[in-house]
Amino acid sequence: MIRVVIADDQALVRTGFRMILDETGDITVAGEAADGLAALTVTAATGPDVVLMDVRMPGIDGIEATRRLRAAAEPLSPPHVIILTTFDLDEYVYAGLRAGAAGFLFKDTLAADLVAAVRTVASGQNVAAPTVTSRLIRHFVDTAPRPADTAGLGVLTVRERDVLGLVAQGLSNREIADRLLVAEGTVKTHVSRILAKLQLRDRTHAVIYAYQNGIA
Structure with missing residues (x-):
């Protein structure tokens, strides 16, 4: 409940x-x-x-x-x-x-x-x-600008960058899984690793990061 x-x-x-x-x-x-x-x-x-x-x-x-x-x-x-x-x-x-x-x-x-x-x-x-x-x-x-962190993107794998881009488009884990032809649990793992590697608090901040760094 x-x-x-x-x-x-x-x-x-x-x-x-x-x-x-x-x-x-x-x-x-x-x-x-x-x-x-x-x-x-x-x-x-x-x-x-x-x-x-x-x-x-x-x-x-x-x-x-x-x-x-x-x-x-x-x-x-x-x-x-x-x-x-x-x-x-x-x-x-x-x-x-x-x-x-x-x-x-x-x-x-x-x-x-x-x-x-x-x-x-x-x-x-x-x-x-x-x-x-x-x-x-x-x-x-626009209202919370900060320098682009392109160097930080280097810690992500190619698949993690793909997932981040789809997160930035507003897709849910299920929709990302369907798009990439993987299990939803795999997407959840990718998202967790992205947040940890980039030291981001949640999905909202991941979207902001993606826009600031040219992924979205």
């Missing part, structure tokens, strides 16, 4: 998301919060797998709350955070990803997409609203 905390200052939004998630057989809403501070408190008390975090809330906003959740020493496995926003170019979205969020969704996302996103991030992958994924990554790269 995937446990979720919903943090949003609008009761209607929280109620709507709860109704959608409660209709599934594998997701349960462990708690709700109306501001960032409450989100931290509820998360500490319930230990969810995923937090749906509104970006703009009273007091501690969703960005700072995400940063604190992901940086906390306890729990040892902090929850995955999905940033909720109403604007596809909202500057806070990018700050949220830097803070460690697993991705972002629009508040008016379809019910099926919300459920799929929760399941995806609970499995350790990242999500983003499909219509703005490319702009999201390009904006992230």
Whole structure:
């Protein structure tokens, strides 16, 4: 069972998301919060797998709350955070990803997409609203430039570079496996090795790295 905390200052939004998630057989809403501070408190008390975090809330906003959740020493496995926003170019979205969020969704996302996103991030992958994924990554790269690390690419095998390029295109492990005609477990191993060799935190940062270094 995937446990979720919903943090949003609008009761209607929280109620709507709860109704959608409660209709599934594998997701349960462990708690709700109306501001960032409450989100931290509820998360500490319930230990969810995923937090749906509104970006703009009273007091501690969703960005700072995400940063604190992901940086906390306890729990040892902090929850995955999905940033909720109403604007596809909202500057806070990018700050949220830097803070460690697993991705972002629009508040008016379809019910099926919300459920799929929760399941995806609970499995350790990242999500983003499909219509703005490319702009999201390009904006992230443009606003957080750093020197290209082409020398670092030398530690990757040819297959690992291929996998990194496909990750940067937004493909899931299953889709990459189908593209390369290998087992999904093999792709997971490649991704883990890529992150370790390049000292990257997660798939989101792997995509950014790929764009910055000309692979995508």
